[in-house]
Amino acid sequence: xxxxxxxxxxxxxxxxxxxxxxxxxxxxxxxxxxxxxxxxxxxxxxxxxxxxxxxxxxxxxxxxxxxxxxxxxxxxxxxxxxxxxxxxxxxxxxxxxxxxxxxxxxxxxxxxxxxxxxxxxxxxxxxxxxxxxxxxxxxxxxxxxxxxxxxxxxxxxxxxxxxxxxxxxxxxxxxxxxxxxxxxxxxxxxxxxxxxxxxxxxxxxxxxxxxxxxxxxxxxxxxxxxxxxxxxxxxxxxxxxxxxxxxxxxxxxxxxxxxxxxxxxxxxxxxxxxxxxxxxxxxxxxxxxxxxxxxxxxxxxxxxxxxxx
Amino acid sequence: xxxxxxxxxxxxxxxxxxxxxxxxxxxxxxxxxxxxxxxxxxxxxxxxxxxxxxxxxxxxxxxxxxxxxxxxxxxxxxxxxxxxxxxxxxxxxxxxxxxxxxxxxxxxxxxxxxxxxxxxxxxxxxxxxxxxxxxxxxxxxxxxxxxxxxxxxxxxxxxxxxxxxxxxxxxxxxxxxxxxxxxxxxxxxxxxxxxxxxxxxxxxxxxxxxxxxxxxxxxxxxxxxxxxxxxxxxxxxxxxxxxxxxxxxxxxxxxxxxxxxxxxxxxxxxxxxxxxxxxxxxxxxxxxxxxxxxxxxxxxxxxxxxxxxxxxxxxxxxxxxxxxxxxxxxxxxxxxxxxxxxxxxxxxxxxxxxxxxxxxxxxxxxxxxxxxxxxxxxxxxxxxxxxxxxxxxxxxxxxxxxxxxxxxxxx
Numbered sequence: 001x002x003x004x005x006x007x008x009x010x011x012x013x014x015x016x017x018x019x020x021x022x023x024x025x026x027x028x029x030x031x032x033x034x035x036x037x038x039x040x041x042x043x044x045x046x047x048x049x050x051x052x053x054x055x056x057x058x059x060x061x062x063x064x065x066x067x068x069x070x071x072x073x074x075x076x077x078x079x080x081x082x083x084x085x086x087x088x089x090x091x092x093x094x095x096x097x098x099x100x101x102x103x104x105x106x107x108x109x110x111x112x113x114x115x116x117x118x119x120x121x122x123x124x125x126x127x128x129x130x131x132x133x134x135x136x137x138x139x140x141x142x143x144x145x146x147x148x149x150x151x152x153x154x155x156x157x158x159x160x161x162x163x164x165x166x167x168x169x170x171x172x173x174x175x176x177x178x179x180x181x182x183x184x185x186x187x188x189x190x191x192x193x194x195x196x197x198x199x200x201x202x203x204x205x206x207x208x209x210x211x212x213x214x215x216x217x218x219x220x221x222x223x224x225x226x227x228x229x230x231x232x233x234x235x236x237x238x239x240x241x242x243x244x245x246x247x248x249x250x251x252x253x254x255x256x257x258x259x260x261x262x263x264x265x266x267x268x269x270x271x272x273x274x275x276x277x278x279x280x281x282x283x284x285x286x287x288x289x290x291x292x293x294x295x296x297x298x299x300x301x302x303x304x305x306x307x308x309x
Numbered sequence: 310x311x312x313x314x315x316x317x318x319x320x321x322x323x324x325x326x327x328x329x330x331x332x333x334x335x336x337x338x339x340x341x342x343x344x345x346x347x348x349x350x351x352x353x354x355x356x357x358x359x360x361x362x363x364x365x366x367x368x369x370x371x372x373x374x375x376x377x378x379x380x381x382x383x384x385x386x387x388x389x390x391x392x393x394x395x396x397x398x399x400x401x402x403x404x405x406x407x408x409x410x411x412x413x414x415x416x417x418x419x420x421x422x423x424x425x426x427x428x429x430x431x432x433x434x435x436x437x438x439x440x441x442x443x444x445x446x447x448x449x450x451x452x453x454x455x456x457x458x459x460x461x462x463x464x465x466x467x468x469x470x471x472x473x474x475x476x477x478x479x480x481x482x483x484x485x486x487x488x489x490x491x492x493x494x495x496x497x498x499x500x501x502x503x504x505x506x507x508x509x510x511x512x513x514x515x516x517x518x519x520x521x522x523x524x525x526x527x528x529x530x531x532x533x534x535x536x537x538x539x540x541x542x543x544x545x546x547x548x549x550x551x552x553x554x555x556x557x558x559x560x561x562x563x564x565x566x567x568x569x570x571x572x573x574x575x576x577x578x579x580x581x582x583x584x585x586x587x588x589x590x591x592x593x594x595x596x597x598x599x600x601x602x603x604x605x606x607x608x609x610x611x612x613x614x615x616x617x618x619x620x621x622x623x624x625x626x627x628x629x630x631x632x633x634x635x636x637x638x639x640x641x642x643x644x645x646x647x648x649x650x651x652x653x654x655x656x657x658x659x660x661x662x663x664x665x666x667x668x669x670x671x672x673x674x675x676x677x678x679x680x681x682x683x684x685x686x687x688x689x690x691x692x693x694x695x696x697x698x699x700x701x702x703x704x705x706x707x708x709x710x711x712x713x714x715x716x717x718x719x720x
Contacts, residue, residue: 048562070564078562084555086319088326093319100315101563129326145559155562 001025001184002047002153006056009042016042017208020056024186024201026152029179031199032188033295039208040188041081044157047186048078060153074103077151081158081188083142087131091122091141094130095148102149116144119174136167143174154178154185160194172198192295204299211302219298227267228253228297229274231260233286243281250274254304263301312565316573320547321580330543343596358407358439360387363394368417374428375412377450378443386442401431407439408432410447421466423458460494526599527655530679533589534672535652537582537615542639544578545622548714549632557714571711575616582615583608590683602685606692610682614675614699620706621671627713651676675699 007020017039024030032040045051047058049065049072058065063072085094095113104112117123120140130138143159156175160168175198179185189195195202196216203213212219226249237255244250249265260278264270267290275285291297299305324331362375379389387407392400397409411429419426430447432440458465464487472479551557560570586608593599601607622639629635647653649666650673656664667673678695681687 050558050561073562073564076562078559080555080559080562082555084559086323086556087554088323089319093322097315097319098559098563101312101560101565103564105311 001059001061002030002186003059004043004047004056005058007043007046007053007058008055009046009051010054015208017046017053020205020208020210022203022210022213024184026184027179027182028200029175029185029187029198031195031202032186032205033190033192033195033199033202033299034188034205035190038190038205040190040205041157042208043205044078044155044186044188048076048155049073075152077146077149077154077183079143079146079154079156079159081161083138085130085138085142085145088129090128091117091126091130091133091144094141094145098145099148102151104149112148112150116148119177120144121170134164135162136164139163139167139171140174143171147174147178150181150183152183154183156185156187158188158190160189160191168194192299196295202295204295204302206299206303212298216295219295220293222298222301224263224265225293226251226263226265226297226301227293228291228300229262229264229267229271230289230291231262231274231278231283231285231287232258233260234258234284235260235278236282239281240278240283243277244274247273247277253301261300261304263297310569312569313572313576316570317576317580320574320577324577324581343592358387358443359405360389360443361392361397361400361406361409362389363392363397363409363411365394365414366412366416367414370417370420371412374416374450374454375410378410378446383442383446386439398431401433404433404435406433408443410443420454420458421462423462423466461490464490526597526683527657527680529593529597529599530683531651531653531655531676533586533611533679534614534650534676535647536585536589537611537675538618538643538647538650538652538672540581540585541578541615541619541622542643544574544581545619545626545639546632546635547574548623548626549635553632567715568711571707571714575619575707578619579612579616582612586611599683600685601683603682603687606687607679607682610675610679610696610699613696613703614671614678617699617702617706618671618675620703620710624706624710624713627710627717646670646672649673671702 002022002024004020004022007017008015009017020039020043022030032043034040042051046053047060047065049069052066060072061075063075065072086097089097092113095116096109099109099112114123117126120143122137122141122144125133125137130141133141139159139162143156146156147154159175160171163171172194175185175187179200187195187199199216201213201215202219203210204219205211212222235255235257237257240260241252241255244252244262250270251263252260253263254261260283262274264274267274271288278285291300360378362378364371364375375389375391378384378387390406392409394411397406397411400406401409409429409431411431413427413429416426416428418424428447428451430444432444467483468479468487548557557570560567587604590601590604590607594601594604622643625639625642626635629638649663650670651659651667652672656667656673656677659667668677674695678687678692682692
């Protein structure tokens with residue numbers, strides 16, 4: 001179990017993480033979703049003890065990561081965002097090193113090396129130097145090094161970033177298997193689809209703040225049944241707002257001279273009305289994008305911007 | 310302790326997988342040994358100079374003076390070539406020769422007549438040692454000649470003038486009288502010469518004795534420490550590599566201590582230094598016939614002082630703000646150290662003030678100690694102090710490097 005309470009981390013004037021609180025339980029995959037620079041990696045670093053929080057506290061299986069860091073790190077498996085492997089060494093040697101760092105030795109270490117090699121499909125090339133591996137293989141080995149000691153808490157910091165689709169599918173299967181084995185998995189990502197398909201519960205983070213958390217169903221309920229309609233062109237913002245104010249089921253999420261975002265109930269049926277209203281306000285519409293209710297639309301609704309921006 | 314060994318094995322494996330770097334580092338002293346073998350051969354190398362002699366007098370006495378430079382040990386150091394005076398001067402101007410000795414016309418006559426005379430010595434300013442030897446020998450000859458003239462001047466003059474008119478040889482009584490005079494002089498001097506009243510007592514002083522050693526023996530330890538210095542430079546940069554590839558950060562998420570990780574690096578490097586020490590000294594002994602009096606003590610010294618140098622370099626690397634700055638800083642330190650520390654030229658060839666500074670650089674001090682160990686001249690007390698000093702330096706730098714590693718690199 002991971003318990004984060006009012007976590008705050010500052011770097012001088014910069015507040016990287018502020019008032020972050022959540023609980024992730026054993027056997028579940030808890031997703032931390034947010035754009036690049038939102039504070040996901042800082043949060044993971046505080047949870048793993050790599051960074052000392054400025055305020056708040058984190059417990060892993062009841063061990064405080066600051067006051068009882070050694071015990072906390074014993075239950076922890078960390079898969080960093082950047083591949084952290086010895087490229088000159090083989091997969092077996094890397095696993096032996098990271099297993100050794102976690103206290104495994106002898107027959108147990110050898111057995112676990114064999115198991116994770118099979119699990120990640122690397123057994124055929126286990127003795128080759130890692131520098132000869134493809135990006136996907138390195139990602140799998142990076143993952144394998146984090147789970148070799150069967151940790152109770154697994155922190156995965158965007159483990160599938162930059163991976164080919166085949167390797168991504170395989171990695172996500174491995175993550176699911178870890179959760180099914182009863183481990184508490186914290187998974188950070190900026191891919192909506194990944195979060196939707198993988199995570200049991202989610203927290204959405206932006207600019208260091210958790211802006212929403214819950215199950216996928218709970219989060220979708222925040223958006224309601226509204227679609228997100230993105231219109232780009234030339235708008236007279238105030239006139240457009242005024243024109244749409246009276247329209248039932250239409251909410252302006254974001255408006256500037258180039259982009260207008262609307263949360264609309266049954267948007268496809270109401271498109272002609274919206275276009276006509278905006279045209280009357282002097283708008284010139286050049287492009288339209290309609291997004292069904294999703295985490296993406298939730299993120300837009302909560303932050304007024306797309307996740308990838 | 311166990312993780313320290315795991316780290317050491319990991320680093321040794323990584324080194325082994327990077328054969329190019331390993332060959333360059335380990336091969337540096339070996340290459341130095343081979344080059345010295347090619348250049349100097351295996352024997353004690355004696356510098357050879359070229360003495361030009363312009364004998365304007367052309368007499369028996371002047372020939373004896375010129376011949377004195379090709380006698381005994383001096384003959385092994387100097388090639389004596391008779392040249393006309395003008396040619397001799399021109400050649401010295403061109404740097405072709407160590408010195409020009411000019412024996413002026415009338416030298417023998419003046420010598421036998423007990424008149425003042427002057428030998429001219431023109432030295433090549435580009436050379437230091439050999440012209441000074443020639444000057445010293447010429448001075449000794451002049452002094453000896455003066456004493457000989459004072460004691461046996463009459464007899465020498467008589468023989469130089471030749472037999473009396475009308476005779477082809479000297480009369481028997483003249484020869485007998487001269488023999489008696491030489492004999493008496495010998496008897497008078499015997500009490501000084503046998504046993505000698507003035508006893509020449511040779512004391513082995515470190516630097517003086519080292520100057521007698523062959524050139525390779527004087528240069529090789531410095532070159533070894535240059536190799537160790539560069540090895541330390543290369544291996545210390547590994548902390549940056551660990552940082553760049555994220556392994557150092559990942560390690561922070563494990564229950565191991567960073568001190569064990571750093572100790573593992575030190576152990577791995579110490580093993581490399583020990584291997585370099587054994588290999589290079591064995592090669593020096595086998596190829597250069599260099600004296601290796603205390604092999605294992607010397608290897609231990611190379612290992613311990615090498616570790617101290619590694620930690621010094623590592624501290625420098627860790628203090629830098631970027632990998633590039635670290636490289637620059639390390640090179641800025643390494644090259645002056647190598648220059649001053651007797652790696653590019655022995656201390657004996659440096660000006661005294663520079664040699665004095667060089668001997669107090671970390672690698673210069675280590676080089677001097679190694680030379681003493683190899684020559685079998687290291688005394689137990691100073692040797693123990695040197696080991697203790699190196700161990701203390703390593704013990705001070707380790708926690709400093711660790712603190713910096715923890716603060717700036719692992720987070």
